[in-house]
Amino acid sequence: MIGDEPSVETVETTEWEAVFWDIGGVILELESVQSAHAAFVEGIVEECDLEMTVEAAVDTWRTAVGDHFREREGTEFQSAREAYAKGVEALVGEPLPRERWEPAFEDAVRSSIEPVPGAVETIADLAERDLHVGVISDVDDAAGKEMLEAFGVREHFDSITTSEAVGRTKPDPAMFETALEKSGVDPQRSLMIGDRYDHDVKGADEMGMRGVAFGAEDGPAVSFRIESAEDVLEIVEDADPGA
Missing domain, CATH: 3.40.50.1000 (HAD superfamily/HAD-like)
Structure with a gap:
């Protein structure tokens, strides 16, 4: 009324x-994402007993991930999931099944992002x-x-x-x-x-x-x-x- x-x-x-x-x-x-990725890479180095420093491993990871995105044509979508898989492959020297690394990656992201x-x-x-x-x-x-x-x-x-x-x-x-x-x-x-x-x-x-x-x-x-x-x-x- x-x-x-x-x-x-x-x-x-x-x-x-x-x-x-x-x-x-x-x-x-974005800094929290970088921290999450670094923590994940450190875990891969330890789990797979890689003969490289964590710093070198992070550089290898970031280069492989970046190369994946640079391969796209124009504005074509490129999956970050595939980029991370390429990063793992570059670290260990061979493709790894997702179930071997993805849970650890997701845990690192959930615990670090802000x-x-x-x-x-x-x-x-x-x-x-x-x-x-x-x-x-x-x-x-x-x-x-x-x-x-x-x-x-x-x-x-x-x-x-x-x-x-x-x-x-x-x-x-x-x-x-x-x-x-x-x-x-x-x-x-x-x-x-x-x-x-x-x-x-x-x-x-x-x-x-x-x-x-x-x-x-x-x-x-x-x-x-x-x-x-x-x-x-x-x-x-x-x-x-x-x-």
């Missing part, structure tokens, strides 16, 4: 329609607003979702768009087109938070989205620059999408 007070607290609306997040370097602290400071709280805050909150990330689908689950934020996302699901990597337009189709939002009223200029910020800008640089280098596609995850809230609250 007219004059009745609302029974629940209303959430302040915003002119922005969506906030999309990359995962690595934006939600997921979120970027403030990211979890900011995502939870955005989820309470009249916004579409999404992910656009170059990750294996299951692994990306497991990371978000581990940080307790998966339930806050309205959509999750991964390279494995799309078959391409950023800055391929298909990544951003897929996310926008899922959300049904106006690209010009959408923010894309990323730590890489060409892949995240410029790729989003070319689709009409507004790029938010979080550690990414400068360039004409940068609409906003933030120093912490919480700074996103200031953009949502104070910045005009039409400006």
